[in-house]
Amino acid sequence: MANQQAALLGAFAKFFPNATTIGSFVNGELVVDTGDSSIDIVNPATGQTVLAYRDAGAAVVAQAAEAAQAAQKTWWALTHAARGRVMQAVGAKIRENAEALAQLESIGAGKPIRDCRGEVAKVAEMFEYYAGWTDKFFGDVIPVPSTHLNYTRREAMGVVLQITPWNAPVFTCGWQLAPAIAMGNGVLLKPSELTPASSLVVAALAEQAGVPRGLINVLAGYGHTTGQAAISHPVVKKVVFVGSPATGSKIATAAAQRLLPSVLELGGKSANIVFDDADLKRACLGAQAAIFSSAGQSCVAGSRLLVQRGVYDQMIDMLARGAEKIRVGEPMDDTTEVGPICNRTQYQHVMNMIDAGVEGGARLAAGSQQRSDGGFFVRPTVLADANNAMGVARTEIFGPVVVAIPFDTEEEALAIANDSEFGLAGAVWTQDVARAHRVASQVNAGTFWINGYKTINVASPFGGYGHSGYGRSSGVEALYEYTQTKSVWVETAANPATPFGYVEA
Template sequence: MPQIPPSNAAPRIAELMRELLGFPHVASLVAGEAMAGDGAAIQLHDPATGEKTESYADAGPAVIAAAHEAAARAQAEWWGKTASERGRILWNVARLVREKAPLLAELEALSAGRLIRDIAGEAVRIAEMFEYYAGWADKLHGEVIPVPTSHLNYTRPEPYGTVVQITPWNAPLFTCGWQVAPAICAGNAVVIKPSELSPHSTLVVARLVELAGAPKGLVNVIAGAGPTAGQGAIEHPGTRLVVFVGSALAGARIAGAAARNLVPCILELGGKSANIIFDDADIHRAIPGAQAAIFGGAGQSCVAGSRILVHRAIHERFVDLYGRATATIPVGAPMDRAALMGPINNLRQYEKIQGMVRTALEQGGRLVTGGAKPAHLADSDGYFYAPTVIDGIRPGMEIATEEVFGPVVGVTAFDSEEEAVALANATPYGLAGAVWTQDVGRAHRVAARVRAGTFWINSYKTINVMSPFGGFGKSGYGRSSGREALAAYSVTKSVWVETSQTPTMTFSYSPE
C-alpha cells in the first residue's frame, strides 16, 4: 500500500460544505443562519496527514443565548403542529439525507478521518433513523387510568422543551441522527454541540431538518469546545434536558453541572466490553467477528470489543490465528476503498493509545502484533496506528479496566463459565459484550449474567435504531434509541377531570 500523499482535504471540505450547507466554513448554525463565534481559535487537522485544514472561533455566550432563544421559538411552533405534520417533516428529512448521502459520506470521511467504505452505508442509516421516528410521531399517546374516584384521569406525553445534546468526534454523523431524530419526534427543539474536532456533518443534518419543513431553529448547532461552549449551553436557564455521548470522566462532570440546575441527563458513555469465546465456538467465525468488534472504526467506538476472553483449551491456537489474521488488515487513508482501517481522529487520542500500549507491555502483556504505526506508513504524519493484539492481560492491569478507544485488544484466558462471567463484569463499565458458543443454554446464561446494556450471541456490533441502546455503571444511563428513547425525551403529565355532578367536598359553600 503506498504512502499517504499530501491531502487536498481542505478545499474539498469547503466545496462540500458550500454545496450542502450554503457556506464553506465552520460556524454555529442558529435559526438557519451562520453565526461566528468570538472565542479562541480552534484548529482542525486532517487525520490522514496531520495537515492543518481550517480554524474557526469558539462560540461564546452570545451564540449560546441566540441558539436557546431560537430553539424556544421553534419548539413552540413545532409542538403546535399536528403529530401527523411532524411525522411528514421527519420523513422529508430522511428523504433529503438519502439524496445527499454520497456527499455526506465524503464530507464525514474527509473531516473526521473515517473510512468511506464504512460511511457510505452509515449515511443511509441516518435516513432510516428519521424514517423510524417519523412513523412514531402520530402514535405517541397517553393512557386512561382507572382511578377509584369519580375522576377521569389520563396522561399526556409532552416534550421537555429545549434539549442540549453534546456529541463526540468518533462518529459525528451517526450520533447526530441517533440523538436528533427521537428528540424532535417527541416534540423538543435541539441545541447540539458536536465535538469541536468534527462539527461538519452535524451542521449539514441541521440544515436538512430546516429544508425538510421544520421551523428555523428547531435544531441549532453550536460550534465550539466542551469546557466553554458545551458548558455554557448546559448552564443556560433554558436547558430542560442534557444528552451527552462521550467519556465517563466528561459525563460525570456534565451530569454534575446539569444537576446544579436540577436538569435531568441521558448519558451514553464509554465501555470496556468483553468478547467471550468458549472452546466449542466456531473459531473461523469468531476470529473475523472479534476483528470487526475492535478494529472497525479503528477501535474508536464505545461498544468496541476491546477485551477477548478465550477458553484456555483453545487460547494458544486462537491467539496464533487471530494475531496472524490481524497483521494482514490493510490500513489506509479514509478515501481508500481497499483499506479496512483508517487513522485515529486526532493527535491527542493517538498519543493516548501509544501510552496505554506501553503501559500494558510494562505491566507484563505480550505483544502479538501491532503496537506502532504500520510499517508502510512509518514516514507519514497521519495518525495511523496498526491493529494491535496484546496477550497475557490480567485483571487489574490498566488495559483490562480502562477504555483505550483505539485499535488495541487485550486477550485473557479463562477456565470456566463462572470465571468468564466474573472477568467480563470486572470493570466499572457496562455497555456491551458478546459470547461465542454453540451451547444454546450457556449462551443465554452468559447473556443474562454479564452486566451490559447490549449483548450479542455469536456476532458483534449489530445496532439498529429500533432497538434500545445504553449502558450501566460508568457506561451511563438512559436509552437513546428504540421506543425507549421517546420515553427518555418526554415527560408525562397526569390530567384529572371531575365527572360527578355531586362530588364529595371537604369544604362547603352556600351562595347568598
C-alpha cells in the same frame, strides 16, 4: 495543506455555498467569526491543520436558544402526523445527499468512506423510524378508584441540549436528533469541536425538508465555553451527552446544579467471551469487527477478548494473522478498512497504552509500538496473555487494540467480564444454547450479543450500566427520555362529594 483545506471546504460548500470556513448553524444561518477562541481542524491522515474557525461562545448560544424556543412552539403545535411527514422528508433528503454527506464525514473525521456511507444510511433510517412513532406514542387512561377520568399526556421537554463526540459525528447526530424532534422538542446540538461539519449539514438538510427554521441549532465550539454556556442557559430543559466518563461526570454535575435531568452514554471495556465449543472462524471474524472496525473508536468495542484456555492459542494465532491482513490507509480510499485515529491526543493515548501493556507483561501478538511519522495511524493490535488486573484491561483505550485474556470455566469468565466499572456491551460465542442465555443474563451490560457482535439498530434500546452511563438513546425507550408525563384529572360525577370547604346555599 492547501489541498486538504480545499477538499474539506469543497465538501462543505456543497451544502453551504460560498462558505470560507466552518461556524455554527443558528436559526437557519451559518454564523462565523463569533467567539474569542480559534479552533483548529486537523486532518488525522496527515496530522496537519486544515483550517481554523471561531468558537461559538455564549452570545451565539443565546441566539440559538431563543430560536429553538420559538421554533419549538410552532413544531409542537403541529399535529403528530404532520411532524411525522416532515421527518420522513428529512430521511429522504439525507438519502438524496448521502454520498456527498459521507464524503464530508470521511474528510472531516478521518473515517473510512465505506464506514461513512453505512452511517449516513443509518441516519436516514433514524428519522424514518421515529417518523412512524410520532402519532403512535401516547398516554394512558388510568382506572382510578373515584368518579374521575384520569389520563396522562406525553409532552415535549421543550428545548434539549445534546452533546455528541468526535468518533461518530454524523451517526450520533442523527441518533440524538431524531427522537428529540419526533416528540416535539427543539434542539441545541453541540458536536465535538474537532468534527462539527457533518452535524451542521444534517441540520441544514432537516430545514430544507420542512423542519421549522431554528428548531435545530448546531453550536460549533469548545465544551468548556460553548457547551457550558448551553448547559447554563435557562431555556435548556435536559442535557444528553455521549462521550467519556470523565467529561460525562462534569456535565452531569453542571446539569444537576440547575436540577436538569440528563442522559449519559459513556465509555466501555466490553468483554467478548469465546468458549471452546464456538465456531472459531466466526468468532475470530466477529472479534476483529468488534475491535478493529472504526479503528476501535467505538464505545461498544469488544476490547477485552476472553477465550477459554483449550482454544486460546488457536484463537489468538488466527486473530493475529487476520489482523496483519486488515487494510489500513487513507480514509477516502474505497479499499481502506481501518483509517487513522481521529486526533493527536487520542493517538498518543492509544500508543501509550500499547507501550504500557507490553511493559506490564502482555505479549504483542500483532501490531506495532512504532509511532507513525505522519498521520495518526495505528495498526490493528493484539495484546495477548494479559490478565484483568492490568491497566490495559481496565482502562478504555479507544483504539484498534484488543486485550486477550484466557479463562478456564464459565464462572471465571463471568467473574472477569463483570470485574469492570463499565457495563456498556458484551458478547458470547458458544454452541450451547442454555449457556448462551445464561451468560447473557449474568453479564452486567446494557447490550449483549450471542454469536455476533456490534449489531445496532435504531429500534432497539441502547445504553449502559455503571460507569457506562444511564438512560437510553434509541428504540421506543428514547421517546420517554424526550418527554415528560402530565396526569390530568377530570371530575365526571353529576354531584360529586365535597370533602372539604363551605359555600352558601
